[in-house]
Amino acid sequence: MVNGLEKETVKKATREGYGDALLELGKEYQNVVVLDADLAKSTQSYKFKETYPDRFFDCGVAEQSMMGTAAGLAASGMICYTGSFAIFATGRAFEQVRNTIAYSNLNVKICPSHAGITVGEDGASHQTVEDIALMRAIPDLKVIVPADYYEAKAAVKAAAKIDGPIFIRMGRPKIPMIFNENYEFEFGKVLKLREGKDVTICAIGIMVGTGLEAADKLAKEGIEAEVLNIHTIKPLDEEAILKSVKKTGVVVTVEEHSVIGGLGGAIAEILGKRMPSPMEMVGIKDTFGTSGSPAELINYFGLSSKDIVAAVKSVLMRKA
Numbered sequence: 001m002v003n004g005l006e007k008e009t010v011k012k013a014t015r016e017g018y019g020d021a022l023l024e025l026g027k028e029y030q031n032v033v034v035l036d037a038d039l040a041k042s043t044q045s046y047k048f049k050e051t052y053p054d055r056f057f058d059c060g061v062a063e064q065s066m067m068g069t070a071a072g073l074a075a076s077g078m079i080c081y082t083g084s085f086a087i088f089a090t091g092r093a094f095e096q097v098r099n100t101i102a103y104s105n106l107n108v109k110i111c112p113s114h115a116g117i118t119v120g121e122d123g124a125s126h127q128t129v130e131d132i133a134l135m136r137a138i139p140d141l142k143v144i145v146p147a148d149y150y151e152a153k154a155a156v157k158a159a160a161k162i163d164g165p166i167f168i169r170m171g172r173p174k175i176p177m178i179f180n181e182n183y184e185f186e187f188g189k190v191l192k193l194r195e196g197k198d199v200t201i202c203a204i205g206i207m208v209g210t211g212l213e214a215a216d217k218l219a220k221e222g223i224e225a226e227v228l229n230i231h232t233i234k235p236l237d238e239e240a241i242l243k244s245v246k247k248t249g250v251v252v253t254v255e256e257h258s259v260i261g262g263l264g265g266a267i268a269e270i271l272g273k274r275m276p277s278p279m280e281m282v283g284i285k286d287t288f289g290t291s292g293s294p295a296e297l298i299n300y301f302g303l304s305s306k307d308i309v310a311a312v313k314s315v316l317m318r319k320a
Contacts, residue, residue, distance in 0.1 A: 011174035014206070015113040017152030018170050019044025022081060025160055026052045029079060032160065035070050036083045037063050043083035043113045043170070063088045067096035067108070074106040079160050082108060086115035086169065087128035090135055101165050102141045109159045110135075113170040116256035117284065117301060118206065118294040120172070127289030133261025135167040136234045142166045143234040144187070145263075147208035148178045151231060154185035162187060171256075173294045175206050178229075188232045190240035196226030199312050200244045203254040204230050204263050207282075207303065211254050214308035225312060230263060238270050245271065250278045250315045254308055259283040278318035280311040 025032045026048055033055045040046040040058065049056040059066035063084050070080040082089065089112035090097070101108045117127045136143045144159075144166060146152035152170060159166045178193070193208070194215050203211035208229050215225040226244050230236070245251050251271070253264040264281035271277050284301055298304055 011176055012149035013171060013174050014146050014149060014152035015042075015044050015170040015172060017146065017149040018083070018111050018113070018156050018168075019047045021153040021156035022048040023051060025157060026055065029160060031077060032079045032081065033057065033073055034081045034083070035059055035066050037061060037066050037088065039084055039113075042085070043111075045081075045083045063093040064096050067093045068100055070108045071096070071100040071104065071106050074101075074108050075104070078107070080108045081156070082110050084112050085126060086112040086131045087126055088112070090128065090131040090167075094134060097135075097141070097165075098138050102138045105140055105164050107163060107165070109156070109166050109168065111156060111168045111170060114172045115169045116171060116205070117289040117297045118171055118173045118256060119289075120294045120297065121291050123291040124288040129258045129284040129289060130261070131169065132233060132257050132263070133265070136266065137261070140164060141234070142232070144232055145169045145204040146231060147205060147229055148175060150177065150179040150181065150183045151185060154183055155231065158185045158187055169205060171206050173206070176209050178209055178212070185231070188235050188237060190237040191229040191231065192226065192240075192244070193229050194225065194227040196224040196248065198224045198248055199226070199316060200241075200248045200251040201225050201227045201254060201308065201312070202230050202241065202251060202263060202267055203227065204233065205256055207254040207256055210303065210305050211308060214305040214312070217305060217309050218312060223312065223316070233263060233266055236266055236270065238274070241267065241270065242275055245275060245277050250319050252280045252282060252308065252311045252315055254303075255283045256303060257283055258286065260286060278315050280315040282308050282311050
């Protein structure tokens, strides 16, 4: 076990971690308020609503208004958490997040659910593969992508102690646990989940577990993969990433997001600037989502452990 690392068979969604963290925050902080856009059941903020109704605000199907309201509350000394679907929180309300929240460095935590393509049958209109790119491009906005329920819960709670705006990306599907209740989230620091010498696998969100699964398959073929959980995309822990890539010589990034502007883009930026290295990106290849079950879409878009293994073998062929 490493920092609460523990494989479990029980599955929970990261959005459930958000809902449970809000309950604990509500008890600990009298100035924590929660806003939602008529999606409290989906985002799991309904738990806070039922327990602290006087500190919960349902803003209706109006994400732009919700962000503006959160900004006003934050300017009045509140710690604000906002929930919606990721496509609407980052796309529809982009201007409010940028100009009203981030520009003023207000204490608003943007924690949308239903990110990525694993929203499933809702289809391309509700699947966001651009949200990380949009949020990390905004100055002073911190970006976190939790890997499982426990990391999501810990990150949401940690955000209350970090001043200023933060984007925390949540997902809809129930996924296997990687950590346990003892997990301690360390903002801005890469978490190494597996030692290796042949290749560095950098993964985020629900793809962290898939990256570990791929590493197990690679080990059976004599390939030792180092797996890094890059839970904080911004600010990026550049030194830890460069240290790993210097050791292994090659890197594969893994994300349920477009390879343009997401984790792949972020890692490519630092490698290009400081340590040019062979690299492969496993992610959405400049396309919209489509309707299907989460499992079907993972395979359709090439995000399975088999695809990670193939990417590793491809990059190893270019290793100096």
